[in-house]
Amino acid sequence: MKTPKLRALFCLGVLSGTVYACPLAAESTHDAWLRYAPIDRTAREKYASLPAAVVVLGDSPMLGTAQGELIRGVRSMLGKTLRAEKNLPREKAVVLGTLASIQSIVPGLSASSPLGEEGFWLTAENLHGFRCLIVTAMTDRGVLYGVFALLSKIARDEDISALNEVQQPNARLRWVDQWDNLDGGIERGYGGRSIFFEDGGVRADFTRVREYARLLASIGVNGCAINNVNANPRFLEEDFLPQLARIADVFREWGIRIAVSIDLSSPKVIGGLDTFDPLDPRLIQWWREKANNIYRRIPNFGGFVVKADSEGQPGPSTYGRTPADAANAIARALKPHGGIVFYRAFVYDHHLNWQDPKSDRARAAYDIFQPLDGEFEDNVIIQIKHGPIDFQVREPVSPLFGGLRHTNVAMELQITQEYTGQQRHLCFLPSMWREVLDFDLRLNRDRTLVKDVVSGKTFRPPMGGLVGVANVGMDASWLGHPLAMANLYGFGRLSWNPDLSPRTIAEEWTRLTFGNDPAVVSTLSEMQVNSWRVYEGYTGPLGLQTLTDILGSHYGPGVESSERNGWGQWHRADHEGVGMDRTVATGTGYVGQYSLPVAKMYESSESTPDEVLLFFHHVPYTYVLKSGKTVIQHIYDSHYEGAERAAQYVHHWKSLRGLIDEQRYSDVLARLEYQAGHAIVWRDAVCNWFFRASGIPDAKHRVGNYPDRVEAEAMQLANYSIVDVVPWENSSGGKAIECVQPRGCTASFRFTRDAGSYEIDIAYFDQNNGDSSFRVFVGDQLVDEWVANDTLPARKIGGDSSTRRRIRGLALRKGDKIRIVGIPDREEHAPLDYVEIDPSPE
Ligand code: GCV
Numbered sequence: 124m125k126t127p128k129l130r131a132l133f134c135l136g137v138l139s140g141t142v143y144a145c146p147l148a149a150e151s152t153h154d155a156w157l158r159y160a161p162i163d164r165t166a167r168e169k170y171a172s173l174p175a176a177v178v179v180l181g182d183s184p185m186l187g188t189a190q191g192e193l194i195r196g197v198r199s200m201l202g203k204t205l206r207a208e209k210n211l212p213r214e215k216a217v218v219l220g221t222l223a224s225i226q227s228i229v230p231g232l233s234a235s236s237p238l239g240e241e242g243f244w245l246t247a248e249n250l251h252g253f254r255c256l257i258v259t260a261m262t263d264r265g266v267l268y269g270v271f272a273l274l275s276k277i278a279r280d281e282d283i284s285a286l287n288e289v290q291q292p293n294a295r296l297r298w299v300d301q302w303d304n305l306d307g308g309i310e311r312g313y314g315g316r317s318i319f320f321e322d323g324g325v326r327a328d329f330t331r332v333r334e335y336a337r338l339l340a341s342i343g344v345n346g347c348a349i350n351n352v353n354a355n356p357r358f359l360e361e362d363f364l365p366q367l368a369r370i371a372d373v374f375r376e377w378g379i380r381i382a383v384s385i386d387l388s389s390p391k392v393i394g395g396l397d398t399f400d401p402l403d404p405r406l407i408q409w410w411r412e413k414a415n416n417i418y419r420r421i422p423n424f425g426g427f428v429v430k431a432d433s434e435g436q437p438g439p440s441t442y443g444r445t446p447a448d449a450a451n452a453i454a455r456a457l458k459p460h461g462g463i464v465f466y467r468a469f470v471y472d473h474h475l476n477w478q479d480p481k482s483d484r485a486r487a488a489y490d491i492f493q494p495l496d497g498e499f500e501d502n503v504i505i506q507i508k509h510g511p512i513d514f515q516v517r518e519p520v521s522p523l524f525g526g527l528r529h530t531n532v533a534m535e536l537q538i539t540q541e542y543t544g545q546q547r548h549l550c551f552l553p554s555m556w557r558e559v560l561d562f563d564l565r566l567n568r569d570r571t572l573v574k575d576v577v578s579g580k581t582f583r584p585p586m587g588g589l590v591g592v593a594n595v596g597m598d599a600s601w602l603g604h605p606l607a608m609a610n611l612y613g614f615g616r617l618s619w620n621p622d623l624s625p626r627t628i629a630e631e632w633t634r635l636t637f638g639n640d641p642a643v644v645s646t647l648s649e650m651q652v653n654s655w656r657v658y659e660g661y662t663g664p665l666g667l668q669t670l671t672d673i674l675g676s677h678y679g680p681g682v683e684s685s686e687r688n689g690w691g692q693w694h695r696a697d698h699e700g701v702g703m704d705r706t707v708a709t710g711t712g713y714v715g716q717y718s719l720p721v722a723k724m725y726e727s728s729e730s731t732p733d734e735v736l737l738f739f740h741h742v743p744y745t746y747v748l749k750s751g752k753t754v755i756q757h758i759y760d761s762h763y764e765g766a767e768r769a770a771q772y773v774h775h776w777k778s779l780r781g782l783i784d785e786q787r788y789s790d791v792l793a794r795l796e797y798q799a800g801h802a803i804v805w806r807d808a809v810c811n812w813f814f815r816a817s818g819i820p821d822a823k824h825r826v827g828n829y830p831d832r833v834e835a836e837a838m839q840l841a842n843y844s845i846v847d848v849v850p851w852e853n854s855s856g857g858k859a860i861e862c863v864q865p866r867g868c869t870a871s872f873r874f875t876r877d878a879g880s881y882e883i884d885i886a887y888f889d890q891n892n893g894d895s896s897f898r899v900f901v902g903d904q905l906v907d908e909w910v911a912n913d914t915l916p917a918r919k920i921g922g923d924s925s926t927r928r929r930i931r932g933l934a935l936r937k938g939d940k941i942r943i944v945g946i947p948d949r950e951e952h953a954p955l956d957y958v959e960i961d962p963s964p965e
Contacts (some may be wrong), residue, residue: 131492142308143315143865147781147782147783147784147785148784148846149660149784149785149786149787150784150786150787151599152600152601152605152608152787152790153281153331153334153599153601154334154600155338155600155611155612155636156338156341156608156612156632156635156636157337157338157341157635158635158636159195159196159199159200159274159278160199160200160202160278160638161199161201161202161211162200162201162277162278162280163807164667166280167200167201167202168525168893169280169282169283169284169823170201170277170283172284173201173203173217173256173283174205174214174215174216174217174255174256174723175205175206175214175216176205176206176207176208176212176214176216176217177190177193177194177205177206177207177208177216177217177218177219178208178209178210178211178212178216178217178218178219178220178733179204179209179219179220180218180219180220180221180224180225180227180228180354181208181220181221181224181263182382183263183269184222184265184268184375184376184385184475185264185376185377185378186263186266186267187949188218188238188376188377189219189258189263189265189266189267189269189270190207190219190224190270190665192267192270192271192274192337193205193217193219193258193270193273193274194207196270196277196278197274199622200274200277200278201277205217206603211228211250211251211253211255212319213251214253214258215253215254215255216250216253216255216256217255217256217257217258218250218255218256218257218258218259219258219259219266219269219270220259220266221259221260221261221262221263221265221266222234222238222244222259222260222261222604225257225259228251229248229250230248230677232248234246235287235288235289236289236291237290237291238259238260238265238289238291239261239292240260240261240262240265241260241261241264241265241268241291241292241295241343241345242260242261242265242268242289242290242291242292243258243259243260243265243266243268243269243272243289243290244257244258244259244260244288244289245257245269245272245273245283245286245287245288245902246259246286246287246288247284247285247286249345253399256273256283256286258270258273261912263378264345264378266376267340267377267378268290268340268343269290271340271341271342272288272290273286275341275631275635276508278635279631279634279635279639280634280639280937288680290619290620292343292618292619292620293574293578293581293619293620293621294577294578294579294587294588294589294618295586295587295588295620296345296346296504296533296586296587296588296589297337297343297344297345297588297589297615297618298344298345298346298347298348298465298588298589298590298591298617299344299346299347299348299538299590299592299593299611299614300347300348300352300354300428300535300590300591300592300593301317301319301347301348301349301350301351301352301592301593301594301595302350302351302353302539302592302594303317303318303319303320303349303351303594304317304320304350304351304355305320305323305324305350305355305357305358306320306321306322306323307321307322309351309594310353310594311352311539311592311594312539312543312594312595312596312675313539313540313545313546313547313556313594313596313602313603313604314539314546314594314595314596314597314598314600314601314602314603314607315596315597315598315603316596316597317596317597318331318332318335318595318596319332319349319350319370320350320599320914322343323357324366324943325366325367325369325370325951329369329370329373329558331597332370332373332374333373333376335595335601336373336374336376336377336379337377337613338601339377339379339615340377340378341615342612342614342615342616342619343615343616343618343619344379344615344618344761345378345379345380346379346380346382346425347374347379347380347381347382348381348382348383348384348425348465348590349367349370349381349382349383349385349616350383351384351852352384352428352429352430352467353384353430353434353436354383354384354386354428354430354436354438354479355387355437356385356386356388356389356393357385358383358384358390359383359385359389359393359394359413359543360393361416361876364416364417364420364421365420367381367383367417367420367421368420368421370492371421371423371424373924374647375423377476380423380424380547381421381424381425382424382425382427382428382463382781383427383428384427384428384429384430385427385428385429385453385927386436386437387399387401387429387431387437387438387439387449388437388652390405390406390409390410392394392689394409394413395835396409398442398443399437399441399451400439400441400442400444400447401442401444401448401451401452402442402452406452407452407455409457410452410453410455410456410839411455411789412587412593413456414457414459414460414462414712415460418460418462422460424460424462425462426462426463426464426465426502427453427457427462427463427464427465427466428464428467428506429449429450429453429464429465429466429467430467430469431446431466431467431470432470433467433469433470433471434473434938437512438470439919441517445495446466446470446491446492446495447495447498447499449466449872450464450466450499450500451498451499451503454500454502454503454731455500455634457502458500458502462502463502463503463504463586464500464503464504465501465504465533465590466499466503466504466505466506467505467506467535468488468491468492468505468506468507468508468521468523469488469506469508469513470485470487470488470491471484471488471494472484472689472691472692473690473691474602475689475690475691476689477686477687477688477689477691477693478845480594480704480710480711480901481710481711481712482691482711483691483694483703483705483710483711483712483713484511484512484689484690484691484731485511485512485711485713486511486711486712486713486716487511487714488507488508488511488521488523489511489521489522489523489925492505492523492526492527493523493526493716493887494526495530496526496527496528496529496530497528497529497530498530499530499531499582501531501585501586501902501948502533502585502586503530504531504586504896505523505527505530505531505532505533506532506533506534506535506590507521507524507532507533507534507535508521508534508537509521509533509534509535509536509556509559511523511713512668512691512692513542513692514537514541514542514543515542515663515666515668515669515692516542516543516555516655516658516659516662516663516668516669517555517659517664517666517734517735517738518666518668518735518738519661519666519725519735519738519739520562520564520573521717522564522713522721522891523716524573524576524577524716525564525566525571525576525705525717525718525721526566526716527582528566528582529582529584530584530881531579531584531585531586531587532576532577532584532587533586533587533588533589533590534559534560534573534577534588534589534590535590535591535592536552536556536559536589536590536592536614537552537591537592537593538552538591538592538593538594538602538610538611538614539592539593539602540552540607540647541670541677542669543658543669543679544658544678545603545654545676545677545916546602546603546607546783546797547603547604547678547767547794547797547798547801547915548603548658548769548798548801548802549591549604549606549607549651549654549658549772549794549795549798550610550654550655550658551609551613551625551629551651551654551655552613552614552655553609553610553613553614553616553617553625553628553629554625554652554653554654554655554656555655555892556613556614556617557617557621557623557624557625558574559573559579560573560574560621561573561574561621563721563741564576564717564718564721564872565718565719565720565721566581566718567718568718568719568720571718573724574621574622574636578621579751583697588618589614589618589866591611591614591615591618593611593614595611596783598931604791604794605636605787605790606647606651606791606794608632608636609628609629609632609633609636609651612628612631612632612635613625613628613629613632614629615626617655623888625651625652626648626652629647629648629651629652630644630648630722632651633647633648633651637787638782638783640782640783642778642779643779643782643783645953646775646776646778646779647779649775650772650776653768654772657765657768657769658765659734659761659765660761660762660764660765660768660770661761661762661765661802661805662680662730662765662809663809664734664757664758664761664762664803665702665704665733665734665735665736665737665754665757665761666702666734666735666736666737666738666739667694667701667702667737667738667746668685668692668694668738670685670694670809670867671684672684672922672923673685673690673692674688674690675916675923676916676917678916678917678922678923679801679804679805679808679853679917679921679923679924679925680804680805680808680809680812680852680853680885680922681850681853681922682696682808682809682812682813682850682852683850694737695741696813696816697816698745698748698817698818699743700741700742700743700744700754701737701741701744701754701813701816702736702737702738702739702740702741703737703738703739703740703741704739704740704741705725705738705739705740706725706726706739706740707722707726709952710739710740710741713739714739717882718734725739728740728742728746733748733749733750733757736748736754737754742754743817744813744817745819753819755813755817755819756811756821756822757949758809758813759813759814759821759822759823759825759826760823762805762806762809762810762922763806763825764767764797765802765805765806765808765824766802766803766805766806769798770799772795772798772799772803773795773796773799774790775794776788776792776795777792778790782837795818795877797913797926800884800926800927800929801885801925801926801927803927804922804925804926804927805851805922807852807855808852808853808922809852810825810826810827811826811827811852812850812852814826814827815852829855829957829959831959831960831961832855832957832958832959833872833957833958833959833960834855834856834858834956834957835858835859835860835870835955835956835957835958836856836858836859837872838860838869838870838871838872838958839870839871839872840860840868840869841866841868841869841870841871842864842867842869843860843861843862843868843869843870843955844860844861844862845858845860846858846859846860846861846920846954848920848921849921850921850922853921853922854920854921854925855886855955855956855957856957859888859920859954859955859956860954860955861920861947861952861953861954862895862945862946862947862952862953862954863947863952864947865946865947866946867944867945867946867947867953868944868945868947868953869909869942869943869944869945870942870943870945870955871940871941871942871943872940872941872958873935873939873940873941874901874935874937874938874939874940874941874960875937875938876935876937876960878934878935878936878937879934879935879962879963880932880933880934880935880962880963881932881933881934881935881960881961881962881963882929882930882931882932882933882960882961882962882963882964883899883929883933883941883958883959884927884928884929884930884958884959884960884961885897885899885927885928885930885943885955885958886925886926886927886955886956886957886958886959887911887925887926887927887928887953887954887955887956888917888920888921888924888925888926888951888954888956889911889912889913889915889917889924889951889953890911890917890918890919890920890924890925890950890951890954891913891914891915891916891917891924892918892949892950892951893911893947893948893949893950893951893952894910894911894912894948894949894951895910895911895945895946895947895948895951895952895953895954896908896909896910896911896912896945896946896948896953897909897928897943897944897945897946897953897955898942898943898944899913899930899941899942899943899944900941900942900944901933901935901938901939901940901941901942902940906930906933907928907930911926911951911953913926918950924954925956931963932963933963935960943955944957
């Protein structure tokens, strides 16, 4: 039996001399963008002059890693095994080493621009009379980044014959956070169990940890905080430190430091003190000793991440102290060792008074941290979520980026799609992140781009950068959806170079992940680049925030869940209008936290961009947007357009059949089909809710009007019973049917339209506490059957579990009896919502 790689070489004719049309071999997804697929024969001509030897000048472990990676990549892509040499051979070679070591061979050799601590230089130079390909940098880590860049060029079919390229990262801190728990679960993780932990300890097998470190290094990520910010004090217990050291050792080989999220009350909970007051001398001593003990075992330890006084986490407010008091107490303990404190600005009261029109969660970070500007030690980073609320599908940029001019800041982005479809929906986030990074804060009326603030270029604090909450897991595709890895890739690329366009990132990622076929590259990149706006369109447009169920899963629709509670994610929709008044003149005053020019723009509804209008203003539903549409019609239209575009992904993807290996092709297809159905669930829930709230009908007569739908409750039912769905808008007509009869129930109806070929969508609910089965008959003929065994975040019928199954090209005649038989399983009662029948497309 041929291995996948051998098979690829045979199909390309490399080994046999003949070209066969072979189906593409199934590929594993865990190599992600580092799969180094064999390059076809014509393309590999380009690399024929690549030297046969590789020389490493130096013997550090990281240079060894770089050399190993180069050999692995070249062998896999070009079928050529580079010979590893210790000294320059009498032939051309690829030479890896720091600039100092290369200059010892060629004195005076220097790059056209500075390399910085982590940049690299790829160049071709004559060494001892031979044309060598040089990968060099000021540090070993830079050399490793250079090797990855070189391999990426080959994988993307770029010419490397006349290389002379210097690259430098934009910011020093390029970190990912994992919200992993010791029991192996991951908070807001959608890609399986933790790669680090299981059953209260660190895993024995580090295969995935090593692979993750390699992926991160390849995109320039240089730090990883390994545990949940809702931290378990156990991470700091003495007997746990050797476990941390094991993880740190693996990451070190790839130039990555680890950090640990800490619970500020640890000195009291596990340290035997009766306080965790940051100003108490005993506490200061405790942190000093803890830091010393950690650094004894992990000399390159990165530091601590702190979530305090937030969502129930203990913090300095217990003792009337400030975040600066708390951060500095720890920072001083870490400073002698070069460690840092990432103190999160995600501090807010989640018991706000929703009846007070002046209260506003969006204000919290600025109100708390801005007055402390300049009071933090220089090894404290204030880690600020990009928007003032919480990773919603659209938020304005947090004004705190303009409020801290004498303090290190990093921007926190969320790679895991907590509020953006949880890796079941395609949502390419670099499109959003680029907008955030390009936002002009207009400080002192000057152009002040957020990306320059967070990289430290604007205020020149010692450190700055980006932190991405990644939450990869043991799933073969890391994040749970093969296309979602574009977000992790994009995070790394933007933290390296925030000027990269979303399209460039999407194209790079597609080439690396799926190959260089032009149709694959253009189709998939196009899908990716637009997907964030599509998701926004069918969830929460106009700055409404995501409109998801904020009290539960944060996944399906839950328009009202944000209202009348203390969480402060209010959109204030009522019968008259919608939106939160955050102006200085009449609202919460949040707008006043921005610089004058930005505040002026947001203070007036006329100058506020439509996409954030309802974040800043409460307006009537008849308010006319810049597009000329009313707010209510925009809500309807954007949901219909968004759902329509999500449906088109299925067609776009199908056009790639045969150009992508069957396994990944069908896996992604199934997810896109699911997404198309769930986008309709979203569309209908939000549109119907706003229709009922506003009383204003859709000008296009779609909302509340479904002539092709047969409601389950209107079918002829045998053993099925009708139930109310809560909230009502999460099912069609507010009702569904359930079957508690173990032997099954039947719902049937007569088809009344003309004979022809039809698409039938069965809307049912797929809970995670049972695997009901369904069979569909036309007359006596079974036309489809399936088991509802998806793992959606739902234990009941509603917006999270609502799913559509499509039967295509079904021949129907007037009078045909369509019958659905549902068999319940455990707590899932074969629930059905409706059937929708449309003529098959031509
Ligand atoms: C780790 C949101 C999430 C929480 C998360 C929190 C945070 O509220 O829903 O799961 O907690 O953000 O960023 O700390």
